[in-house]
Amino acid sequence: KAGVTQTPRYLIKTRGQQVTLSCSPISGHRSVSWYQQTPGQGLQFLFEYFSETQRNKGNFPGRFSGRQFSNSRSEMNVSTLELGDSALYLCASSFRLAGGTHTQYFGPGTRLTVL
């Protein structure tokens, strides 16, 4: 079974621009979560999508948004980029039922550099 895929793998943008990152979950997984990883803050939860609805949201400004499509693929968008948005953005998928917890499997990440 193919793993979680993320595109693009690397991205360079300038301050003020916006960016869209894409994630394809493991086949059969309906939950997609996004995380930001930086050397200073570590791994931080951004948001989770399940059945095309945002289920949970972390403590990030409104510039960070996402969506999920009917095939469970997800995108996240960051508008008005700041230097501090430079990070590795990780997507994780899980086979989530309405309740309970399930193992999250991570993709390789998208390395975003903001100049």
Next chain:
Amino acid sequence: GESVGLHLPTLSVQEGDNSIINCAYSNSASDYFIWYKQESGKGPQFIIDIRSNMDKRQGQRVTVLLNKTVKHLSLQIAATQPGDSAVYFCAENNAGNMLTFGGGTRLMVKP
């Protein structure tokens, strides 16, 4: 907010020795814990998990111990190999599918 082991220590072990990586968590209501391994340039890789109704769980060469009294997790790796060199993260599952990660521990295996 809740936090899990916000430190990044380094553990250096000799190849063939056993490794023990520790993690403290703060949310006593968490009922699911996971260990991930992250190699340079890659995303976190699932190693092993444990639910709060268990104290111990074993996998291939790995064992996770959970002490709910002191809110402590540990990951034991038997016969550590050079391929085990990586950063290891513990994580607790909060509401829904929201993981809170520890700061990580870098494991270095000396040949």
